[in-house]
Amino acid sequence: MTASARDMAEATPAGRDRYVDLLRVAALGTVIGGHWLMAAVSTGGIGNLLAVVPGLQVLTWGLQIMPVFFFVGGFSHALSYRSLARRSDGRPVYADFLRARLRRLLRPTLVFVVVWAALALAVQLAGHGSGRLAGAALRMVTQPLWFIGIYLAMVAFTPPLLKLHERHGWAAFAGLFGAAVVVDVLRFALGVPYVEFLNFAFVWLAVHQLGFLRADGRIRRPALLAAAGLAGAALLVAYGPYPLSMVGMPGEKVSNMAPPTLALLCHGLWLVGAVQLLVGPAGAWLARPRVWRGVVAANGIAMTAFLWHLTAMLAVYGAQLALGIALPEPATAAWWAQVPVRILVAAALTGVLVALFRRFEAPPRPAAAPATAPTTAPTTAPGSGPRAAAGITLCLLGILGLSMTGLGGLLDGHSAVLIAVPVTAPAAIAMALGGWLLVERSGAARRVRLRG
Template sequence: MGSSVRDLAAATPASRDKYIDLLRVASLGTVVLGHWLMAAVTVGGDGKVEVGNLLAVRPGLQLLTWVLQIMPVFFFVGGFSHALSYRSLRKKAGGTSVYSAFLRARLQRLLRPTVVFVGVWGAAAVLLELGGGGGGLIDVSLRLVAQPLWFIGIYLAMVAFTPPLLRLHERYGWGAFGGLVAGAGCVDVLRFVVGVSYVEFLNFAFVWLAVHQLGFLRADGKLRMPGVMAGCGVAGAVLLVAYGPYPLSMVGMPGEKISNMAPPSFALLCHGVWLVGAVELLRGPATRWLRRPRVWRAVVVAGGVSMTAFLWHLTAMLGVYGALLALDVPLPEPGSGGWWAQVPVRVVVAAALTGVLVGAFRGFERPGAGGESRVPSGGAGAVAALGVTLCLFGVLGLSTVGFGGILEGRSAMLVAVRVTAPVAVAMTLVGWLLVERAGRGRRVVAGERERAHSA
């Protein structure tokens, strides 16, 4: 493996933006570490196991989310990568529709490991329920392990909307970003000033797509004043939290009436702008650091397994707590000195267990054959759009309802629709198959490809 990684790193084109790869790996790694640190597992007097949030127990630590809530950076990186990928396919395909090929190319390394994760946990949930197992930490795990899938759903939407939003960007530039920002602001005005609550879910689109749009601007070299961006973003977030209805934490807190995350708020958008400006300020020194061969090889290795690690990191964390409970190791009060003393051990063991899971499932993250040598068949774009829509609602539904009670018909509300785990699993699987089928198209030989491109 070492030689192949070394060869892959050495073969990196000089034109590749290595800093983008570093940001992708670092943002997912920060999320994983944050989840490991924030999990506060307790056992009540009745023996009931609960998983809380350290930030709710120690509210003074919520300011850390202004640095550790780094998902906006991943979505910014996604915008950059999606713009380059779509333009490359569009150029190669000429007048041929590239939408289905673009979806398949961008979603292979996302959907394949996700479908495997859903399949493994879905099967485990069915077997546990049929066997009468469960209880304690197992029931909690069946609910919690699916929660990070919300990120997959949002990312699917970003990929699906890339072509029309990229056209808007190419026509209006900063104006397209400004329109999304204005939309997010209007939603919060209607929500908090006028009292129209049902529009709040629109900010799942406006806020995250605005951050994604910053990636388009970065791809065209139009983010020229990152210091101003960072300053305006952090100033806006501070003012909104200090004088508005927004909470301090940039992640959701148990029991809170207003969240900056679900649905995303205008304060979270300001937070995203500040983070994008901040990482752009670090571009110069980080790029020089990445010139070191060992550093770049480490990024290449991490980038090849980052999505698999993200999907399975909560499974590993809950496995660590399960082992502690099985061995009757006392769990100190979250935030206490004893609790912090256990943190290094829990994190190291969780990282090791994540490594084992990555070793087992990393093969599904490897991209398959690309779509550059294929021409999409008629209607492929519509099939791909249907597929990505089904996947989007499927994984969002699973993140809401979890895998618990999968045969009992347990349900949860996704926006205004009630979903169950079996339906969500089925939508995810069918959607993935449609995206795969539509993106394959038909293989063409060189002469036919030239005719298709010139048509």
């Protein structure tokens, strides 16, 4: 049985930072809206509006809001880990932390993967997977999973990086920032091959580290942070080898996203500073009961909506083709005229999919306390920490691999290179499922009798 949004809103502790919940919803909502807008589908295939109209790439300086989500993740992870540690009586809590943070993330993600894998297999067995639009759809529907893979890595690294933060504060962030600078110097100035992939860790973990600083109230000059980040990003784009777009563009030689660059890290700094400037006004707004219930409700379905929003968009375009409704060339007047209708229909279809799959994201309703004290209590089995670490490693590799391979080559052995190792979609799915099982079993409990 799951708790309702009203129940959770009314049970909100007085000290909860409601603004963080709003930022989480706003970040995922912005990504969803951006994907719906940027999809440039025509009879020739699926493209990117930002490539068709390069002048619109400046919009990514506001719409590329994933750094805010990772920043919020750092804040939440710090609070969650510390809470578990306080209640642990000195017992290692790594496995408990992983299970607690991953349960609501992995369940809806793996359901999405299994459902889409079954659909992709059926389409390919029927011989319809080689069409241009069908092939593009099967390839792109898993691409947003990259963010979940990166997020899993952040969860895994939280304990050691939190300890580093507690010891060194801003210097720990500066170390990650400096490492990202060194990587880009080696990449662009010295031409060192493959070094750029290290910035998948340094850039995103640096943004995540800012969340730790917020948790301790150490971001005291957000205006300075925003100005420095914006100026840094602008200078790097103007005078360096970095493109204007803060999202990946098809066919570009250098992407700010894959792998991440110093320009994207500066972009993240300015976004974090900017959202911190709005803490006061947002806090007063979120104090309204109706507003807060809406944020709680949206948080309860945000991950499900994110996972299924591309499915809804592809269904809209598929319906257009099936009904014989013309697909105008992207960025033409006729195309822009259809945009509001397509987005409204995609939003409605996403709502239907959320209604079907939200149960896999919903947290369980807390169980009632027993009338009498139990004679036994669970305790975590020895060695659960290493098992959890192995599980989350498999999960993140599987999810990242699937975001790269797509689902178009389930039957023909299509592979993509993940950390110098070729991986196929079936292997990626197996790694994700196997890793999730390991994380769940890392908490296998044994019963011990209580004294007294």
